[in-house]
Amino acid sequence: MIIRHFDEIAASSQAIHADNWSSFRLLTRQDGMGFSLHETWIHPGTETHIWYKHHLEAVYCIEGEGEIQPLHGSEDAPTPGEPISIQPGTMYALDKHDRHLLRATTRLRLICVFDPPLRGDETHGPDGAYPADPE
Template sequence: MKVKQLDEIIGTKDDVDTDTWNARRLLLRKDGMGFSMHDTLIKAGTETMIWYRNHVEAVYCIEGEGEIELATGEVYPIRPGMLYALDGHEKHYLRANTRLRMVCVFNPPLTGREVHDQDGVYPLVEDNELEARC
């Protein structure tokens, strides 16, 4: 069994802060669960272009208001209690009107250091690459 506390992650290497979001990475590939789970803050007034080409993601909003706009032009409001699942690797814009707090789950699981590249993609780190970095 695994037990973790958010306050034990804040300020560590598993607390990844960027210009538009801050992901507190609760479960990672190294935890062996087959998925990763993150407590993520999307900063108010920001827009992030995202394309999870290598992952599927489910997102559950627990705080704040914003929207997700798919490349097709479809726009969905985000508010507490809303879940969206990017099961088709959809390119999208994530916009935060206020600070959003989201619970995010990824498959395959993230290693912990991923940030979006210029195309909004998280790289897919192979196990042999991960071992070489350690």
């Protein structure tokens, strides 16, 4: 059984911070669960380009307001889709490695699950993706 408290994760190397977000990796690949579990905060007034081309992600909003805007078409000339509102109780799943923009009006608190699981130290590359799992 694995038992952890948010405070110990927040004070550890499993708390990863970037300009637009902070991610607290509650479960990582080394835990052997077959997925990773994160609490992620998207900072208010930010826009983050994301494209998990190597991972599937499910996201559940527990606090805040924002929107997700799908990006269609080529990587060089994406066409924005219609923005979708995010608020507490909203779940979205990036089941097709969907490229998108994530905007936070207020701080978003999101519970995220990744497959394959993350190591725990990843940050987004210039294309908005986490690196591929080497295994």
